[in-house]
Each structure stands twice: as C-alpha cells, then as structure tokens.
Amino acid sequence: MTATTLQPNEMTGLITIDAARCKGCDACKKFCPTGAIDGASGAAHSIDQSQCLSCGQCLMACPFGAINENHSALETVIQKLADKNTTVVGIIAPAVRVAIGEEFGLGAGELVTGKLYGAMHRAGFKIFDCNFAADLTIMEEGSEFIHRLHALVKGEDNAGPLPQFTSCCPGWVRYLELRYPSLLPHLSTAKSPQQMAGAVAKTYGANVYDMEPKNIFTVAVMPCTAKKVEASRPEFNSAWQYNKAHGDHAAEYADMDAVLTTREMAQLLRLLDIDLATTDEYRGDSLFSQYTGAGTIFGTTGGVMEAALRTAHKVLTGDEMPRLEFEPVRGLEGVKAASITLYDRALSQNVDIHVAVVHDMGHNIEPVLQEVLAGISPYHFIEVMNCAGGCVNGGGQPIDPSGSSWLAAL
Structure with missing residues (x-):
C-alpha cells in the first residue's frame, strides 16, 4: 500500500508559505515533524515539498496566516451535490463532530453528530460515518x-x-x-478508515444506494489536510479493480474522490445557507451510520x-x-x-x-x-x-x- 516516492498522479504542494506575509518568526518550524521548512529567523520561509508530510501543523501554528492549504475540492463537491445522476456520499471522521460546531458559534468540543448528519443530509449527502470504517x-x-x-x-x-x-x-x-x-x-x-470507507461505498455500498459505482462520488470530511494526499494516491482504486473483475467496464475511478477539511465543510454549509447550529438532528440513512465506541475513539x-x-x-x-x-x-x-x-x-x-x-x-x-x-x-x-x-x-x-x-x- 506504500511507496517511497511520490507517484505521478499524487497530489503535491498542498501546504505552501506566502513569502509576502511570512515574518520569519519560526513558529512553524517548532511543529514541523520533518524539518521541511527552510529560511533563517527573520526572513521569509519556504517549504521543501520533498520532505513535507502535508500534515498542516505549521498552518495551525502560524500567527500571521502566512501558510496556505491548496487544492480545495469545494466547488467540485457542490457541483456533484447538484447533479441528480450522482450519489454523493459524505464520509465523516470522528474528530470532525467535536470541532465543526465552533464554526457556527457552538461551544468548543461540543458533540454535534446528529446536527452534522442533519446539515449534510439537507445539503444532499448520503451519510457514511467513518466510525463504521474504523470498526472495519x-x-x-x-x-x-x-x-x-x-x-x-x-x-x-x-x-x-x-x-x-x-x-x-x-x-x-x-x-x-x-x-x-x-x-x-x-x-x-490495513488501509486507513478513510480509504476503507471509499472502497466499501463503491462496492457493497453500490447495492445499498442502488447506484452504479461510477455514479457514486465519495467525499471524506476530515480533520486532516494530509488525507487529501492520501486520497490522491493512485494505488487506492481497489473498488474499481473489484468491480472490474465482476464485470464493470467503467473507466478507472478512485476509491475516494474528494476530501474536505472540517473548515471546508463549514464553508460548504455556509455557501448552501445551512446553519449547523439550528439544524434538526438526523440519525442517518443506512447501516453506514452505525458504529461502536471503538471506532469513535480513533x-x-x-x-x-x-x-x-x-x-x-x-x-x-x-x-x-x-x-x-x-x-x-x-x-x-x-x-x-x-x-x-x-x-x-x-x-x-x-x-x-x-x-x-x-x-x-x-x-x-x-x-x-x-x-x-x-x-x-x-x-x-x-x-x-x-x-x-x-x-x-x-x-x-x-x-x-x-x-x-x-x-x-x-
């Protein structure tokens, strides 16, 4: 499941530093696990992409907003939600539900699982809790x-x-x-829960949703920027390989089509005029919203x-x-x-x-x-x-x- 170098189709340059805004304060360097950030103190920094893990910890630590997250799939997801021929499956990580409420004025750390299900249901998502995949x-x-x-x-x-x-x-x-x-x-x-969820949604899930796998668009909602890179890895196409072996002649598709961070999901809901704080709770629409406590603590x-x-x-x-x-x-x-x-x-x-x-x-x-x-x-x-x-x-x-x-x- 792994390779020692970036593959041709794999996402690169996810995290970058805006030299014009960087003050050279070195806050980012304190939280970079690989020492990928170059530049002397007091001078604008840059990121050695060959060493960057895309984890975004430097972005979280920058006091000047000089570090950017690139490659947003927000517009694509909104387009897919509006497409009546596409089933958009929202795969929600456990850490998202205790953070996204902050974006809508709710208390820090407040558990908003039901409201998040409800808001995403209103937006047009099928609910697939990543806790289900964590159990797997x-x-x-x-x-x-x-x-x-x-x-x-x-x-x-x-x-x-x-x-x-x-x-x-x-x-x-x-x-x-x-x-x-x-x-x-x-x-x-074992794959990560995100990647297991994508593969399950486009194999067994195709029967649950009564849709052709090629018409299922999987969207992971994650607390992690590096999950975008993970989803882009070309080896993660096991659903397509499985379905091909069982007579599906569709062009190659990835297990996970898009990843939105917690911040981006909040942005999507606001763009669709959905207020999480006032949304009614929802229990989900299939067995994919069922899980154990073991998955929750991941x-x-x-x-x-x-x-x-x-x-x-x-x-x-x-x-x-x-x-x-x-x-x-x-x-x-x-x-x-x-x-x-x-x-x-x-x-x-x-x-x-x-x-x-x-x-x-x-x-x-x-x-x-x-x-x-x-x-x-x-x-x-x-x-x-x-x-x-x-x-x-x-x-x-x-x-x-x-x-x-x-x-x-x-």
Missing part, C-alpha cells in the same frame, strides 16, 4: 496483529515483523516512506490502540474486556507504554502483549524507531499519530483566532 479497520489491524503475534510465539516466519505499526495516519506513513523505508514491513497492511491519541486491545482480548480469550476503558494508553504523554497479559485459547497459554502509543510525532517518534532499528524494541504493537493529541488537533480543524489551541497547551 480495527478488525483488520487487530486480526493481523494476532496473526503476527502467533507466528512469533510459534517461532514461525510466515507473518509480518513485530512490532506492528498502525497505518491510519497518512503523515506517519509518509514519514516512514521518507525516513525509514526499511521499516515499512512493520506497517499494518480520533484521539491512544484510541486505535485501545480499540485494538479490546479486539485482541475478545479474539484471544473469547471474552469481552471486563472494563473497556484501558487507562494506560490514554492521556497526553508523548510516548505511552502499557502491557497486558491475556490467556490465548488457540495457544493454550498466557501471552504478554507490550504496546506503545506515540503522538506529536516530530518530538517523540525517533527514540522509538531507533529501538526498532536496533532490534531492541520491547513492544509488539505501536500506534503512531502525527499530530499532538491525535486527529482532534489535525491540520484541517478550525483555527482559533485567539491563538489558543492544543498546540499552545502542549
């Missing part, structure tokens, strides 16, 4: 981890290496591609790991965790470590599982990777999220004009 993701990642763990315990060499890395964060995946391509086999082979650091451990506990022991909240992987420490001992029915023995959770990647990931490279990592499974606090603080979230943010708090 954790079943895939969790099952893959158990397969790798069993191979290790049995002394077999027929599975991927441990520790297994999560693969949900596109900034993190790109970081490995740029800096540590030798560690790519450690990545889970948006914060530790959420993927907690969901994975719940899955591992159920699969290995046959029982649900007696307490679903796994406190050791929660909180805002840069690197969190935890261990759990489970009785594995398949192996008829206890197994010790050691995990780690890393966020604010630019400040915390290197020591963890050096241990993996040296073969001395104590962990079996490592969750990595680029942004401080996880997706809730992604580069596509609302920007507080007062300058108060997760970044400042951390």
Whole structure:
C-alpha cells in the first residue's frame, strides 16, 4: 500500500508559505515533524515539498496566516451535490463532530453528530460515518496483529515483523516512506478508515444506494489536510479493480474522490445557507451510520490502540474486556507504554502483549524507531499519530483566532 516516492498522479504542494506575509518568526518550524521548512529567523520561509508530510501543523501554528492549504475540492463537491445522476456520499471522521460546531458559534468540543448528519443530509449527502470504517479497520489491524503475534510465539516466519505499526495516519506513513523505508514491513497492511470507507461505498455500498459505482462520488470530511494526499494516491482504486473483475467496464475511478477539511465543510454549509447550529438532528440513512465506541475513539491519541486491545482480548480469550476503558494508553504523554497479559485459547497459554502509543510525532517518534532499528524494541504493537493529541488537533480543524489551541497547551 506504500511507496517511497511520490507517484505521478499524487497530489503535491498542498501546504505552501506566502513569502509576502511570512515574518520569519519560526513558529512553524517548532511543529514541523520533518524539518521541511527552510529560511533563517527573520526572513521569509519556504517549504521543501520533498520532505513535507502535508500534515498542516505549521498552518495551525502560524500567527500571521502566512501558510496556505491548496487544492480545495469545494466547488467540485457542490457541483456533484447538484447533479441528480450522482450519489454523493459524505464520509465523516470522528474528530470532525467535536470541532465543526465552533464554526457556527457552538461551544468548543461540543458533540454535534446528529446536527452534522442533519446539515449534510439537507445539503444532499448520503451519510457514511467513518466510525463504521474504523470498526472495519480495527478488525483488520487487530486480526493481523494476532496473526503476527502467533507466528512469533510459534517461532514461525510466515507473518509480518513485530512490532506492528498502525497505518491510519497518512503523515506517519509518509514519514516512514521518507525516513525509514526499511521499516515499512512493520506497517499494518490495513488501509486507513478513510480509504476503507471509499472502497466499501463503491462496492457493497453500490447495492445499498442502488447506484452504479461510477455514479457514486465519495467525499471524506476530515480533520486532516494530509488525507487529501492520501486520497490522491493512485494505488487506492481497489473498488474499481473489484468491480472490474465482476464485470464493470467503467473507466478507472478512485476509491475516494474528494476530501474536505472540517473548515471546508463549514464553508460548504455556509455557501448552501445551512446553519449547523439550528439544524434538526438526523440519525442517518443506512447501516453506514452505525458504529461502536471503538471506532469513535480513533480520533484521539491512544484510541486505535485501545480499540485494538479490546479486539485482541475478545479474539484471544473469547471474552469481552471486563472494563473497556484501558487507562494506560490514554492521556497526553508523548510516548505511552502499557502491557497486558491475556490467556490465548488457540495457544493454550498466557501471552504478554507490550504496546506503545506515540503522538506529536516530530518530538517523540525517533527514540522509538531507533529501538526498532536496533532490534531492541520491547513492544509488539505501536500506534503512531502525527499530530499532538491525535486527529482532534489535525491540520484541517478550525483555527482559533485567539491563538489558543492544543498546540499552545502542549
């Protein structure tokens, strides 16, 4: 699912600096995980696109509004919504629902799931909650981890290496591609929830919507600017490949057609004269708006790991965790470590599982990777999220004009 260089059709130049507005204050450099920002203090900066992860953390941190997000699909999405021959599927990330309300005068962090469903329904979207796809993701990642763990315990060499890395964060995946391509086999082979959702919407979803896959237009609403680059990667056309193998002769199409940030979705609703704050709540229009609590917590650091451990506990022991909240992987420490001992029915023995959770990647990931490279990592499974606090603080979230943010708090 990965490549070490940009592919011909892949989006580039998503994040740029306006030299005329840049004051050279270096605020952006403090939050760039790869050191991709060039320029001396006091002089206009620029971005080395070959090293940029498109994570948008510099954009969130710039006090002068000198950093821009390019490649907006806003106009295209509005055109598709007006096309009666197109079914537009809105795929909503969990972190969006606790942020978009700020754009409409609601309280910071207020959960507005029902209102967001309602507003998007009024706009013409079919509702596909990305939590549904996150549940799929954790079943895939969790099952893959158990397969790798069993191979290790049995002394077999027929599975991927441990520790297994999560693969949900596109900034993190790109970081490995740029800096540590030798560690790519450690990545889970599972797609991110966004990309799973796009593929499902255009395969099984085509039956749910009673539409030809080529007439389904998928729109991810994400807290993350890097998700735009992820969606543009040419290898993500599995729905087309599947449908082609089953007799669909349509021209090639991507799994995910467009990505809007939280900010852009707020802009779209305003352009359509839809006030989120006064919109009635809506429950969704298909099973794709149903999900578990495991999918919901994907948006914060530790959420993927907690969901994975719940899955591992159920699969290995046959029982649900007696307490679903796994406190050791929660909180805002840069690197969190935890261990759990489970009785594995398949192996008829206890197994010790050691995990780690890393966020604010630019400040915390290197020591963890050096241990993996040296073969001395104590962990079996490592969750990595680029942004401080996880997706809730992604580069596509609302920007507080007062300058108060997760970044400042951390």
